[in-house]
Amino acid sequence: xxxxTELYHEYFQDVYKYTLVLCKREALAEEITQETFFKALKSIxxxxxxxxxxxxxxxxxKNTYFSYLKKEKQNSEEREEAYFDHLEEQLIHxxxxxxxHKRLHQLEEPYKEVFTLRLFGExxxxxxxxxxxxxxxxxxxxxxxARLKLKENLP
Numbered sequence: 262x263x264x265x266t267e268l269y270h271e272y273f274q275d276v277y278k279y280t281l282v283l284c285k286r287e288a289l290a291e292e293i294t295q296e297t298f299f300k301a302l303k304s305i306x307x308x309x310x311x312x313x314x315x316x317x318x319x320x321x322x323k324n325t326y327f328s329y330l331k332k333e334k335q336n337s338e339e340r341e342e343a344y345f346d347h348l349e350e351q352l353i354h355x356x357x358x359x360x361x362h363k364r365l366h367q368l369e370e371p372y373k374e375v376f377t378l379r380l381f382g383e384x385x386x387x388x389x390x391x392x393x394x395x396x397x398x399x400x401x402x403x404x405x406x407a408r409l410k411l412k413e414n415l416p
Contacts, residue, residue, distance in 0.1 A: 265302055272318050273298070279319045283326050293329065297322040364411050372407035379404045 276297055281290040300321050301308075308317055365373060371393065378384045378392070379400075389400040 265305065268301075268305075268314065269298055272315055275315050276318050276322050280322045280326060283323065289329075293322060293326050296325050300325065361411060368407060368410055371403055372410055375400060375403045376407035376411070 273294065277290055277294045280293045280297070281287065284290055284293065297318060301318055308314070365376065368376065375389055375393075378389050379386070384392075386397045386400040386404070389404070390397045393400070
């Protein structure tokens, strides 16, 4: 049987039902069945007739389904690994943030307040200088020194 349209119409339901039994999900069964006929079309010339066409198509469907499962397992493991890497990264950042806050709490004035106003309060150097009745240059230098002091004792 060389007319692929006839082949498709004759065996589609059989392959679909077989695939549905394997995967138990209609949408996936349809997808696997379509992929099966696509693969069969590409390799129809290799069909030697040693078995019935239905058997050959169902074998392709089974292999396609198992390949799908293998890929899904890999994707699932990769997603799980990425999730735990992200979680670990968040914990590391939280610990680092805690260490910075702890060191900031120990910082003497005016370094603590200037650093806090600049970083957390998002004030400009000019606004910080105005609050302390100092120059903008003083605010920049004080902030820079506060950063250096924080870095000194961090791991």
